[in-house]
Amino acid sequence: MIDQQVSLRGGAARIPVRPRTGRLLVLAAVFICAACGLVYELELVALASYLIGDSVTQASVVLSVMVFAMGIGSLLAKRLRSHAAVGFGLIEAGLALIGGSSALVLYASFAWIGESRFALVGFSLAIGVLIGAEIPLLMTLIQRVDRQDAGGTVADLFAADYVGALVGGLAFPFLLLPLLGQLTGALLTGMVNAAAGGALVLWVFRRDLTPRSRWLLILVNVSVIALLATATVLADDFERAARRAVYGDEVRVAVRTDVQEVVLTGTGRSSLDLYLDGRLRVSAQDEYRYHEALVHPAMDGRHARVLILGGGDGLAAREVLRYPDVRSVTLVEIDPGVTRLARTDPALSALNAHAYRDPRLTAVTADAFNWLRAGHGGYDVVVSDLPDPGITASTKLYSAEFYGLIAEALAPGGRLVVHGGPPDTRPHTFWTVEASVRAAGLSTRPYGISGRRTGFAAGPDRAKAPHGWGFVLARPGPRAPALGLSPRAPKLRSLTEGVLAGAARYAQRGRPPEQAPSTLVHPRYWEEP
Numbered sequence: 001m002i003d004q005q006v007s008l009r010g011g012a013a014r015i016p017v018r019p020r021t022g023r024l025l026v027l028a029a030v031f032i033c034a035a036c037g038l039v040y041e042l043e044l045v046a047l048a049s050y051l052i053g054d055s056v057t058q059a060s061v062v063l064s065v066m067v068f069a070m071g072i073g074s075l076l077a078k079r080l081r082s083h084a085a086v087g088f089g090l091i092e093a094g095l096a097l098i099g100g101s102s103a104l105v106l107y108a109s110f111a112w113i114g115e116s117r118f119a120l121v122g123f124s125l126a127i128g129v130l131i132g133a134e135i136p137l138l139m140t141l142i143q144r145v146d147r148q149d150a151g152g153t154v155a156d157l158f159a160a161d162y163v164g165a166l167v168g169g170l171a172f173p174f175l176l177l178p179l180l181g182q183l184t185g186a187l188l189t190g191m192v193n194a195a196a197g198g199a200l201v202l203w204v205f206r207r208d209l210t211p212r213s214r215w216l217l218i219l220v221n222v223s224v225i226a227l228l229a230t231a232t233v234l235a236d237d238f239e240r241a242a243r244r245a246v247y248g249d250e251v252r253v254a255v256r257t258d259v260q261e262v263v264l265t266g267t268g269r270s271s272l273d274l275y276l277d278g279r280l281r282v283s284a285q286d287e288y289r290y291h292e293a294l295v296h297p298a299m300d301g302r303h304a305r306v307l308i309l310g311g312g313d314g315l316a317a318r319e320v321l322r323y324p325d326v327r328s329v330t331l332v333e334i335d336p337g338v339t340r341l342a343r344t345d346p347a348l349s350a351l352n353a354h355a356y357r358d359p360r361l362t363a364v365t366a367d368a369f370n371w372l373r374a375g376h377g378g379y380d381v382v383v384s385d386l387p388d389p390g391i392t393a394s395t396k397l398y399s400a401e402f403y404g405l406i407a408e409a410l411a412p413g414g415r416l417v418v419h420g421g422p423p424d425t426r427p428h429t430f431w432t433v434e435a436s437v438r439a440a441g442l443s444t445r446p447y448g449i450s451g452r453r454t455g456f457a458a459g460p461d462r463a464k465a466p467h468g469w470g471f472v473l474a475r476p477g478p479r480a481p482a483l484g485l486s487p488r489a490p491k492l493r494s495l496t497e498g499v500l501a502g503a504a505r506y507a508q509r510g511r512p513p514e515q516a517p518s519t520l521v522h523p524r525y526w527e528e529p
Helices: 019-052 055-113 117-145 150-204 211-233 235-247 287-299 315-320 336-344 346-351 368-373 400-409 427-439 459-464 497-508
Strands: 251-256 261-265 273-276 279-283 305-310 328-333 361-365 379-385 410-419 442-450 468-476
Touching: 019 055, 019 117, 019 150, 055 117, 055 150, 055 211, 055 235, 117 150, 150 211, 150 235, 211 235, 235 251, 235 261, 251 336, 261 336, 287 315, 287 379, 287 410, 287 442, 287 468, 305 315, 315 328, 315 379, 328 336, 336 346, 336 361, 368 400, 379 400, 400 410, 400 427, 410 427, 427 442, 427 468, 442 497, 468 497
Parallel strands: 305 328, 305 379, 328 361, 379 410
Antiparallel strands: 251 261, 261 273, 273 279, 410 468, 442 468
16 A cells, blocks of 8 residues: 555564464454555545535545555654554454444434444544554564565565455455345454454464463454444444435435445325435425426427436436427436336325326336447437436536537437536536537527425435526527427426516626536536535
8 A cells, every 4th residue: 555664673582383283374464454454444435425516626535645655654653663563453453343343323414413424534544544654564564574675575565465455356346245134344454354353463473472462452343343243233234224314214215336325204195205325305295396497398399209318217318208299208218226216106106197107108217328339310309307416426427528419419409408416506517517408519508497495405414405406508500599389399397488588688687607518538527615
């Protein structure tokens, strides 16, 4: 992780195994501890991105703070070299406890306090200090077991360290996260960490320990493993309690798909809320206002073939299918778990008017960017119903390149509508979306409507949620599309020509100076306060 050179002092350790065997055991401990350390780092990045958003910022904060702290830990470890064995044992026990419980504490701070940024920085700092203290002490221990030149010792230690980091980095997304989840995965990693560090010191270096330090290490390691094991047993109960704190008492469905966490609350169609990764995406109380404003202005014109990007809940498709002259609708959704719920959940399927039963609708499970690159085209209307833009996995779906692909997929005279986030509370983001659409060669007509509810986020974050919805209507050519309703539009609950007349003015309020477009190599979105 970080190259370090350590001045080695002290005589050969009295160990119960041959020097070569002792050396291999130390390297095995380095391998395991490095794997556990990287799992802690990735756990913090993943959970912070899920709870806070803006994955690039969270990854940068975690990694930069942790690397800085590792340097501090290396300096502090110099004071422990004369007591390397007991120092290493206590450091690994502390790292196991802090790293293993980090996900649980972060989730608890999000659920009950509504703020996890300070906890994120604190854990990154503490874990980094402890990881940084490992290598100097291990250098001392391995030299006392089997003396060889310092260069060879450094090479062996860092080879084991880097290979362990590789294994930990691969185990996290492919093994721990899908099989155990974030909480249990971190807790079990902590137990492995404590067991590896404690076993190395209490067995290989037990003759270097005084009776008092030996019993101290036994007590500390047993306590840490017992605490983490107890937390593992109670993890499901904790998660249910935290989920109630975040989403309320009416959680009906909570599943972790390969893409995101999906939660449905409410007892029926009229009280249904859909959360994706902790953020409220659909509320039955006023979702119709959003979906009517998203879909119907784009349907003013030819609309025989319609493409919906995102919108796996089926609610945008519901509005499109209300036009009897629509011949086909293609819905591209990356998460099959969402479309599965939209088909089978009684409340959600009733809310989307059983859109998936309509033979005109074809659902495709795919990444929208890659799907468009395959050359699909000829659509009269394209509806981009995607999560709010930010520095996340969805950033490429709000780039100028993505809108260029959509422009190629439009039939002559076709129209695109994009959900661009709230123009009143996130004006930079909204107008960056508009600039990115224009950069693709499309003429734009921004508009927006206010929302009745303030809740776009779960639990305590509701107070910080946006208050309106912003959209960008666009079409090829030099003239911006008119903002109106089709003569064939069905009866709408909230949208009228009068509402649309004020929608353009609403979007213009607080418009910032001209924004540069966001591209794949230069994303320009960030989380606005």
